[in-house]
Amino acid sequence: MATAKSKPKATPFLYRLFGAPPAPGEEVVERYSKSVRVLHWVNAVAWVVLFVTGFFFVVNQFGAGAQGGISGVFHRIAAVVMVGWAVMYFLGNPKTAIEGIREAFKWGKDDLGWLKAAPAYYILGEEGAMPPQEHMNTGQKMWWLVVLGAGSLMIITGALMWFFKDIISADAFIWSVFFHQAGFIILFAFSLLHVYLSVVHPLMRGVFWSMWNGKISAKYAESHHKKWYDRIKKNGK
Amino acid sequence: MADKAILFDASKCTACRGCQVACKQWNDLPADDTTNKGTYENPLDLTANTWVRIKFTEVGDLPDLRWLFTRISCMHCTDAGCVQVCPTDALYHHEDGFVAYDRDKCSGCGYCVEACPFNVPRSGGNKITGMRKANKCTMCQDRITNGETPACVKTCPTGALKFGGRAELLAEAKSRANEIGGRVYGEAEMDGLHVLYVLADKPEVYGLPAAPKVPASVTVWQDVLKPVGWGVAALTALGLGLNYVVAKRKIKIESEGK
Numbered sequence: 001m002a003t004a005k006s007k008p009k010a011t012p013f014l015y016r017l018f019g020a021p022p023a024p025g026e027e028v029v030e031r032y033s034k035s036v037r038v039l040h041w042v043n044a045v046a047w048v049v050l051f052v053t054g055f056f057f058v059v060n061q062f063g064a065g066a067q068g069g070i071s072g073v074f075h076r077i078a079a080v081v082m083v084g085w086a087v088m089y090f091l092g093n094p095k096t097a098i099e100g101i102r103e104a105f106k107w108g109k110d111d112l113g114w115l116k117a118a119p120a121y122y123i124l125g126e127e128g129a130m131p132p133q134e135h136m137n138t139g140q141k142m143w144w145l146v147v148l149g150a151g152s153l154m155i156i157t158g159a160l161m162w163f164f165k166d167i168i169s170a171d172a173f174i175w176s177v178f179f180h181q182a183g184f185i186i187l188f189a190f191s192l193l194h195v196y197l198s199v200v201h202p203l204m205r206g207v208f209w210s211m212w213n214g215k216i217s218a219k220y221a222e223s224h225h226k227k228w229y230d231r232i233k234k235n236g237k
Numbered sequence: 238m239a240d241k242a243i244l245f246d247a248s249k250c251t252a253c254r255g256c257q258v259a260c261k262q263w264n265d266l267p268a269d270d271t272t273n274k275g276t277y278e279n280p281l282d283l284t285a286n287t288w289v290r291i292k293f294t295e296v297g298d299l300p301d302l303r304w305l306f307t308r309i310s311c312m313h314c315t316d317a318g319c320v321q322v323c324p325t326d327a328l329y330h331h332e333d334g335f336v337a338y339d340r341d342k343c344s345g346c347g348y349c350v351e352a353c354p355f356n357v358p359r360s361g362g363n364k365i366t367g368m369r370k371a372n373k374c375t376m377c378q379d380r381i382t383n384g385e386t387p388a389c390v391k392t393c394p395t396g397a398l399k400f401g402g403r404a405e406l407l408a409e410a411k412s413r414a415n416e417i418g419g420r421v422y423g424e425a426e427m428d429g430l431h432v433l434y435v436l437a438d439k440p441e442v443y444g445l446p447a448a449p450k451v452p453a454s455v456t457v458w459q460d461v462l463k464p465v466g467w468g469v470a471a472l473t474a475l476g477l478g479l480n481y482v483v484a485k486r487k488i489k490i491e492s493e494g495k
Contacts, residue, residue: 056324057346058466063325066344072367123480125488165364170351174322174454177348178462185466189473196477202488 019205022217029232031216033096039089040211046082047191049074051184058181079158103136104144110227114138125203132226139197146190153183240334241381242313242403243390244410246435247443248417249397250306252277252291256389256398260289263377263388283309285361285372289389292444307443308398310389311336311357311374312423313431318451319349319358319373321459327371328358334403335376335431345369354427354449376431403431410435427451 011020022028032040053075056065065071090097110131115138117129136144157180160168168176199208210216221229261268266286271279278293289310296303313335319328320336327342328349349358349371362369377387385391386400399406410421410433419437423430426449434445441447 057344058324058463060324060326063342063344066346067325067327067342069343069345069362069366069368069370072344072346076367123483123487125484162367165347170356171452171454173351174348174452174458177322178454178458181458181462181466185462185469189469192473192477196481200477200481202481202485 018199018208021206021209021213022215022220027218028215029218029221029229030214031210031221032214034214035089035093036096036100037211037214039085042085043082046078046085047187049078050082051188051191053078054184058184076162079155083155101148103134104141104148106134107138107141111138111141122201122203127223133224133228135225135228137225143190143194146186150183150186150190153179154187157183240403240429240431241376241401242334242406242431242433243376243387244399244401244406244433244435245308246397246399246410246413247305247307248413248419248435248437249395250291250308251395251397252293252306253394254279254291255392255394256289256308257287257291259388259392260374261287263380264288264375283357283359283373285359285370288372288374294442294444296438296442305438305443307445308432308434309357309444310432311376312355312427312449313374313376314427315430316428316451318352318354318455321451321455322348322352324348331376331378333381335378336373337378338371338373338375340370340372343370345371347371349373352452352455354446354451403429403433406433 015021053065053071056062056071057075110133113129113131114133117126117131118139120126121130157176160176161173161180165173197204198211199205207216207220218229260266266288269280269284269286271281273279274281276293278291280287280290283290289308292307292309294305294307296305315330315334317328317330317336320330323329324346325342325344327339327344329337329339331337345360345362345367347360347369350360358371358373360369360371377385377389380387381400390398390400399409407421407424410424413419413435414421417435417437419435420439422434422436422440422445423432434440434443436443436445439447
């Protein structure tokens with residue numbers, strides 16, 4: 001009979017949910033600075049509020065949530081927090097922010113290779129054909145482009161509906177609602193994909209914690225972001 | 238239930254505007270501040286607190302000047318843009334055919350204001366917080382569902398306004414239009430309005446749109462984007478679910494083989 005001593009330690013609930021972080025003593029590298037992590041989580045919380053309150057305005061079956069207009073107030077507050085924090089981050093770290101935005105637009109032949117090899121990798125786990133990746137891999141760059149593109153669309157159409165309702169024509173208003181909801185659909189699908197890849201996908205289990213404490217295992221960094229890993233190693237940290 | 242409607246006979250209207258007052262009185266609507274613009278027409282536009290008004294139009298010149306009066310209010314469309322876009326079902330079709338309104342449900346989004354081809358609903362409230370309410374004629378749904386006529390009809394001294402079954406009123410409108418050599422407005426517009434007009438001239442002359450339509454933007458949004466959205470959501474969920482099932486199996490087998 002097994003005694004209490006020989007029982008393996010129970011996995012903490014959060015580890016089961018998000019995957020385990022690097023084991024103690026394992027070599028880690030710095031992946032995300034603190035200000036980037038805070039930006040990410042402020043953005044994430046605001047996005048959830050925006051998503052839920054916006055959903056009430058899209059699906060009549062959930063229209064009860066929008067009744068009275070209070071969810072619209074939360075929608076506006078979350079929008080201001082989201083945009084405001086991003087602007088503050090940008091003003092506080094202009095160099096890093098611009099560099100970060102440029103990452104989304106740096107595409108090369110390894111990105112093409114990534115796109116070709118990605119299906120076999122993400123479905124079957126075949127790593128062989130995956131070309132070495134930078135700090136952001138091709139998929140992350142695509143997600144970043146979606147965030148920048150659809151995010152700008154949401155800000156522009158949202159501002160039109162909020163501040164310029166009385167100025168723009170009725171048709172321009174309806175088209176603003178249209179594109180706001182189109183952006184909503186795009187962001188919903190890609191957010192699901194984003195959460196899936198950073199929390200659920202069997203090959204990515206545990207990377208969630210890098211957005212929590214900034215550290216990622218060196219092993220993971222080397223296999224998933226070879227070019228970036230080699231660079232930071234060479235520059236000596 | 239057979240559709241109910243209001244019949245407005247422009248040829249009988251004297252622009253006394255008793256209907257405007259009766260509407261305010263019954264619906265407990267405060268007066269709007271207005272300014273004299275050199276016309277008897279007052280107020281000059283609908284507001285969140287003014288749900289019906291008489292529009293004055295001068296056509297031609299003396300000695301052939303015609304002074305035309307038109308009732309401007311919710312037309313209670315069958316194909317109603319406002320009902321299509323309302324996210325909370327605050328605006329809905331009553332079983333009597335008209336566009337009823339449940340104010341408590343209104344979210345203040347203002348979509349109805351922009352989707353109406355007659356520019357009828359108005360919203361009042363705070364623009365910054367968005368805490369506001371749309372308002373428009375409800376055809377006195379509280380009155381007519383209790384066997385009364387709408388307040389504006391009740392007060393009309395010349396018989397220019399009439400309330401009743403839509404089919405009977407339409408027949409009456411046609412015979413009256415024949416009598417005066419005019420025309421009926423509202424029979425087929427927006428698949429049938431629940432406010433029928435007897436006009437002595439073309440609707441444009443009275444300031445009514447000749448061919449009102451739900452804006453194309455509303456149709457594309459409601460009939461194309463919404464189904465596409467559900468499709469995208471379903472495909473995303475399905476795709477990720479499938480990926481998980483396959484990847485989990487494949488990747489486990491691989492690591493076991495190592």
